[in-house]
Amino acid sequence: MEGVTSRTLLLSQGYEPIKVISWQRAITLLFLGKVEVVEEYTDDIRSVTLVIKIPAVVRLLRAFRRHAKPVKFSRVNIYARDHYRCQYCGKKAGMPELTYDHVVPRSQGGRTDWTNIVTACYDCNRKKGGRTPKQAGMHLLSQPVQPNWVPAMTIRISTRSVPEAWQDYLYWTGELRED
Template sequence: MSFGASHALDASVLVLNKFYMAVHVISVRRAFCLLFKDLAEVITLDDGRYASFDFQSWREVSEARARFKHPDDEFIRTVHFEIQVPRVVRLLAYDRLPRQKVKFNRRNIFARDGNRCQYCGKRFATSELSLDHVLPRSRGGLANWENIVCACLKCNVRKGGRTPWEANMRLIKEPIQPRTSPSLCLKLSHRRYQSWKTFLDNAYWSVELK
């Protein structure tokens, strides 16, 4: 299947395992490959009701929806038809459970701190931020969630190899390990990914059923 160039292909799709638990985020292109190979189905939630669609039925639904497009809807036009970008897909045979531990990496640290220097409080582009050890490595400071924060280059130089207290600098907030992926939380701030919330809300999975 060949798709025309479209910014819609830059969007993300939430992937559920066969038990409807969120396990991954993939590209739109990858999602359509899974649908076309009958390895996944599209999941929608309308008025509290789930609906599932294979590739063909999603194509038919897309044709109807194309007549009444919502501002947050995205469509991809092919040579022969127009199809809506799905927001959530479910793998039909994948039964592994989601990873509970959030990856400790640069992207998630920047996302956790909102690209804000944790000393001066100003927001910066990622290229203008560095990572600072609150307790310096020379003092035995570890590279973990509780000891690494975003810092602008100016504040990082000012702090040097000292603790914030020694440098007369105060942290905006105490660094902690996030319970859910910070980068996913950033995506949830966009309206087009609001449908993910049901599947990412811890309360949805932990509430006792009666």
């Protein structure tokens, strides 16, 4: 079995994409009782004793997060959390045009962590300077939080190769870029 239908999208219990696995692995997880099938391909797998549809999307039945490491605090994961959008002006941009901003500046005791770092374009970053948003008269699009998802960057799928059965589930983390 080659091509698109040879791959299965693995979702967390909360329906967030975790990774892409082979359909053989998906079947193994299914028989181990670890996943349920959410979407199927039209192709069958036939053996002497059974015929089943190839799983397109499977979902873990138990919480995945408990054993998962927290999302790594990194520049790229900050961008992913903020959907590559400047959190002040809302401009969406590629990585070279983005930087990160301390909401409360370090000079005023702001920490370098998930709740005080946001994605910003260079213009907004410069305009804001060493001030809080309030002092600078700027507004955050959303309050920064520590994400509880698996960072989108762990799943690298180009839009063109995504099976239709996956699309409802990939929407979440916004890793499908329009290119």
